[in-house]
Amino acid sequence: MPNSPIAPGTPYEGKAKILTPTATPGIWQIFFKDDATAFNAQKRGEIRGKGEINCTISSHLFQFLEHQGIPTHFVRQTAPNCMEVHALTMFALEVVVRNRAAGSLCRETGLPLGLELAPPLVEFYYKNDALGDPLLTPDRLRLLNLATPQQVQTLTEMAQQINGHLCRFFAECGILLIDFKLEFGWNDHGQVILADEISPDTCRLWLAGESDPVQRVVDKDRFRHDLGGVESAYQLVLERVLRR
Numbered sequence: 347m348p349n350s351p352i353a354p355g356t357p358y359e360g361k362a363k364i365l366t367p368t369a370t371p372g373i374w375q376i377f378f379k380d381d382a383t384a385f386n387a388q389k390r391g392e393i394r395g396k397g398e399i400n401c402t403i404s405s406h407l408f409q410f411l412e413h414q415g416i417p418t419h420f421v422r423q424t425a426p427n428c429m430e431v432h433a434l435t436m437f438a439l440e441v442v443v444r445n446r447a448a449g450s451l452c453r454e455t456g457l458p459l460g461l462e463l464a465p466p467l468v469e470f471y472y473k474n475d476a477l478g479d480p481l482l483t484p485d486r487l488r489l490l491n492l493a494t495p496q497q498v499q500t501l502t503e504m505a506q507q508i509n510g511h512l513c514r515f516f517a518e519c520g521i522l523l524i525d526f527k528l529e530f531g532w533n534d535h536g537q538v539i540l541a542d543e544i545s546p547d548t549c550r551l552w553l554a555g556e557s558d559p560v561q562r563v564v565d566k567d568r569f570r571h572d573l574g575g576v577e578s579a580y581q582l583v584l585e586r587v588l589r590r
């Protein structure tokens with residue numbers, strides 16, 4: 347088994363969520379906070395209503411993905427900002443899928459914003475705040491024993507499949523899925539399961555047909571770069587996801 351510092355059994359408070367065990371063995375509760383951070387928590391704030399919006403969007407997307415045959419940790423949404431999930435042992439990895447160049451890819455490579463990437467990129471980052479979540483090479487992934495070669499293959503294939511499903515889903519909402527971050531864990535049977543959340547915090551989403559580079563942004567980049575209209579952008583995504 348790979349080396350993972352995030353083991354089940356202990357309550358855990360992250361930057362945007364709090365995980366606690368429930369009375370039912372193997373079932374945990376995730377409370378989604380309104381707190382927002384960016385740039386490895388150097389920027390902090392609050393996005394009013396974000397907890398409820400992200401929990402509801404994530405619940406909806408997990409159920410959609412389950413219907414497409416993707417195993418997820420989702421059990422049920424118990425309150426607007428609370429979700430019950432299956433307990434997993436988490437990979438210390440962030441799996442990022444990119445359909446167009448944006449964010450750190452543009453910053454680190456000089457590629458122009460919005461450049462279409464075909465095939466989409468699947469990248470692995472080390473989930474380690476102290477180290478600033480660095481991008482991993484395949485050799486470093488192996489060196490750190492963060493996943494077995496077979497698990498890396500499974501994670502890559504699942505990320506590609508999820509991307510296909512989510513691109514189609516958001517296209518039907520009039521939204522372009524630019525890039526997003528996924529987290530995975532494994533259950534007692536060793537099965538790899540999609541976990542965490544899928545929301546405007548963890549995706550870059552642009553309004554289809556909107557060419558204005560500020561108007562089109564309906565995700566956390568509005569908070570990261572002080573573009574204004576953060577709450578209304580999150581609300582717009584929620585409404586379109588629910589209405590689809």
Ligand code: TMP
Pocket residue numbers: 442448449450451479525526527547548549550
């Ligand atoms: P990046 O361009 O900053 O590397 O981000 C790629 C995608 O991952 C983007 O959709 C935002 C998401 N993301 C997170 O969900 N959490 C993070 O900590 C970071 C850095 C990015």
Ligand code: ASP
Pocket residue numbers: 361382383384385386387388547566570
């Ligand atoms: N969630 C990350 C943080 O606060 C980074 C980001 O989303 O930009 O550190």
